[in-house]
Amino acid sequence: xxxxxxxxxxxxxxxWLLAAAPRLAHPHGPGASRPAVPGRQAxxxxxNLGVIRPAPDFTLVDFKGRSVRLSEFQGRVVLLAFIYxxxxxxxxxxxxxxxxxxxxxxxxxxxxxxxxLLSVTVDPERDSAETLxxxxxxxxxxxxxxxxxxxxxxxxxxxxxxxxxxxxPIPGGEIDHPARLYLIDPRGRIREIYxxxxxxxxxxxxxxxxxxxxxx
Amino acid sequence: MMICGCLFAxxxxxxxxxxxxxxxxxxxxxxxxxxxxxxxxxDADAKDNDFLAVIDVNPASATYGRAxxxxxxxxxxxxxxxxxxxxxxxxxxxxxxxxxxxxxIDVAADPATPKIVKTIDDITALTGLHGxxxxxxLPGRMLLTFLSSADGNPPGGxxxxxxxxxxxxxxxxxxxxxxxxxxxxxxxxNRLITxxxxxxxxxxxxxxxxxxxxxGNTLLVWDFKERKLLQTLVTDPVPLEVRWSLKPGKAxxxxxxxxxxxxxxFSRGKNGRFSTRKxxxxxxxxxxxxLRQSPDDRYLYVSCFMKxxxxxxxxxxxxxxxxxxxxxxxxxxxxxxxxxxxxxxYITNSLLSTxxxxxxxxxxxxxxxxxxxxxxxxxxxxxxxxxPTGPARAHDMLLN
Numbered sequence: 001x002x003x004x005x006x007x008x009x010x011x012x013x014x015x016w017l018l019a020a021a022p023r024l025a026h027p028h029g030p031g032a033s034r035p036a037v038p039g040r041q042a043x044x045x046x047x048n049l050g051v052i053r054p055a056p057d058f059t060l061v062d063f064k065g066r067s068v069r070l071s072e073f074q075g076r077v078v079l080l081a082f083i084y085x086x087x088x089x090x091x092x093x094x095x096x097x098x099x100x101x102x103x104x105x106x107x108x109x110x111x112x113x114x115x116x117l118l119s120v121t122v123d124p125e126r127d128s129a130e131t132l133x134x135x136x137x138x139x140x141x142x143x144x145x146x147x148x149x150x151x152x153x154x155x156x157x158x159x160x161x162x163x164x165x166x167x168x169p170i171p172g173g174e175i176d177h178p179a180r181l182y183l184i185d186p187r188g189r190i191r192e193i194y195x196x197x198x199x200x201x202x203x204x205x206x207x208x209x210x211x212x213x214x215x216x
Numbered sequence: 217m218m219i220c221g222c223l224f225a226x227x228x229x230x231x232x233x234x235x236x237x238x239x240x241x242x243x244x245x246x247x248x249x250x251x252x253x254x255x256x257x258x259d260a261d262a263k264d265n266d267f268l269a270v271i272d273v274n275p276a277s278a279t280y281g282r283a284x285x286x287x288x289x290x291x292x293x294x295x296x297x298x299x300x301x302x303x304x305x306x307x308x309x310x311x312x313x314x315x316x317x318x319x320x321i322d323v324a325a326d327p328a329t330p331k332i333v334k335t336i337d338d339i340t341a342l343t344g345l346h347g348x349x350x351x352x353x354l355p356g357r358m359l360l361t362f363l364s365s366a367d368g369n370p371p372g373g374x375x376x377x378x379x380x381x382x383x384x385x386x387x388x389x390x391x392x393x394x395x396x397x398x399x400x401x402x403x404x405x406n407r408l409i410t411x412x413x414x415x416x417x418x419x420x421x422x423x424x425x426x427x428x429x430x431x432g433n434t435l436l437v438w439d440f441k442e443r444k445l446l447q448t449l450v451t452d453p454v455p456l457e458v459r460w461s462l463k464p465g466k467a468x469x470x471x472x473x474x475x476x477x478x479x480x481x482f483s484r485g486k487n488g489r490f491s492t493r494k495x496x497x498x499x500x501x502x503x504x505x506x507l508r509q510s511p512d513d514r515y516l517y518v519s520c521f522m523k524x525x526x527x528x529x530x531x532x533x534x535x536x537x538x539x540x541x542x543x544x545x546x547x548x549x550x551x552x553x554x555x556x557x558x559x560x561x562y563i564t565n566s567l568l569s570t571x572x573x574x575x576x577x578x579x580x581x582x583x584x585x586x587x588x589x590x591x592x593x594x595x596x597x598x599x600x601x602x603x604p605t606g607p608a609r610a611h612d613m614l615l616n
Contacts, residue, residue: 041403041404041406042405042406043406043441044406044441046442047441047442048444050376051384052356052378053382164304164379178244178303178304178356180355180356182356193355193357194355195242195303195355198242198403203441
């Protein structure tokens with residue numbers, strides 16, 4: 001299967017899955033978590049986001065060839081995801097959820113001035129700059145607010161290690177890897193880690209707001 | 217396995233595929249049937265070093281049902297107890313109840329030959345708490361419960377660490393409910409429930425000297441994202457395991473009261489508040505030490521440590537369990553571990569060195585039929601009395 005074909009199948013799968021996933025409630029105003037009803041997740045607008053550890057700095061390259069250094073985002077909240085574009089299901093679903101988050105952040109005029117989204121491929125050999133560009137375009141990524149990053153395997157490896165990410169090829173071309181997203185505060189500290197399988201962009205939005213309130 | 221494809225399925229079926237019941241929902245799933253069983257082992261007379269035993273549980277292997285190796289913990293008298301995987305299933309955290317050591321063990325490089333990659337020599341100095349009990353994976357982190365404060369008295373509490381053992385933060389139990397034990401999160405409803413046992417000052421003594429009033433009878437309901445205590449619920453004395461329903465979004469579950477010989481049901485009402493009710497009488501003298509679930513959420517397994525039997529309860533009606541089956545695996549069954557497909561349950565028979573009354577220790581296997589009934593495997597019996605260091609007490613288990 002060609003990369004382009006894989007991409008379109010993946011995007012379609014993500015969109016389909018999102019449509020098939022339980023409908024999610026919209027967050028309400030400030031206050032305690034809402035009781036969940038079947039198919040909805042409870043949210044918290046006052047999350048207790050402890051300092052987990054400093055976010056290791058890195059320099060990677062976006063699909064336009066521009067260097068992107070994490071420490072340049074100091075003063076902004078960053079959501080960092082590790083993906084690969086030929087991932088058949090969860091990565092497109094996650095990316096679709098990040099697209100929904102992007103829409104919320106744009107609406108609130110927080111992107112890119114106060115929040116940055118970063119998606120790093122763990123599969124740079126197959127995810128060329130062109131492939132990443134198509135993938136980003138497929139999800140309507142804002143070219144300034146949501147950067148898709150890659151590097152050579154050699155230069156990427158220490159970045160993955162620093163984030164406790166590892167990759168393991170498995171038969172069929174898929175890649176086993178820890179499915180996590182990192183929320184980084186304006187001072188460059190990891191404040192929340194999400195599981196890809198339980199990532200809820202509405203809660204991530206509330207977490208981002210909480211970190212922005214802190215930095216006022 | 218947390219490959220994208222399996223997650224894809226997992227999102228819709230919420231852990232139905234080969235998910236081992238009772239693990240944190242954040243732990244990566246096994247890609248297929250288990251091959252190795254890890255067992256925490258306490259040297260029986262506390263003179264030789266404690267260890268982690270690796271048992272071959274691959275039926276196709278020539279060494280099926282035998283101990284393949286042991287991982288020497290390097291010291292004696294620790295009372296290694298419970299264990300937990302990190303979210304990516306590359307490491308096991310194993311703590312101790314009588315020393316202050318905690319071990320982080322790599323099981324990814326070679327699952328048949330785990331290696332200690334870090335020993336925290338004084339977890340108490342680090343946290344102000346003693347006796348880590350439950351090791352609950354969060355994304356990129358571990359949430360631990362502790363049975364006591366540093367001095368061995370209540371309150372216990374919780375602490376969070378990075379996967380490589382850096383402390384993030386500590387939460388002590390409130391003064392009104394100071395006893396701690398287990399913890400379990402239901403992410404979809406943003407709730408954490410913790411339970412209550414007894415502190416070091418009590419459990420370090422022989423059972424005959426225990427103060428049976430020095431223990432908890434509470435479940436604490438927390439807002440998980442806020443790490444904020446919301447409610448204190450009351451049960452019979454010493455509610456141990458916290459088992460949420462495995463069905464996505466369901467806001468109910470069960471716990472076993474060790475000293476009440478009872479099974480308790482907790483659930484959230486329409487007003488958003490949780491309540492408890494006694495759901496089943498397990499029979500006088502049971503001392504239910506462990507509580508496990510079938511992956512389809514239909515059955516609960518209760519080990520009666522003092523009555524030497526395992527009871528199967530049908531929870532098709534969650535608040536009205538019905539006794540479905542009983543097996544007798546041997547003297548003093550304690551910890552149980554159900555495979556991801558729900559067809560096998562491994563059993564050990566040591567609870568605590570201060571509580572054990574069996575003469576011999578073992579790991580045994582029961583097969584779980586499609587009708588939910590248990591059948592002991594007469595050929596699977598790992599004898600824990602014949603290690604080079606002598607007998608060892610087999611306690612908690614994990615599969616890989």
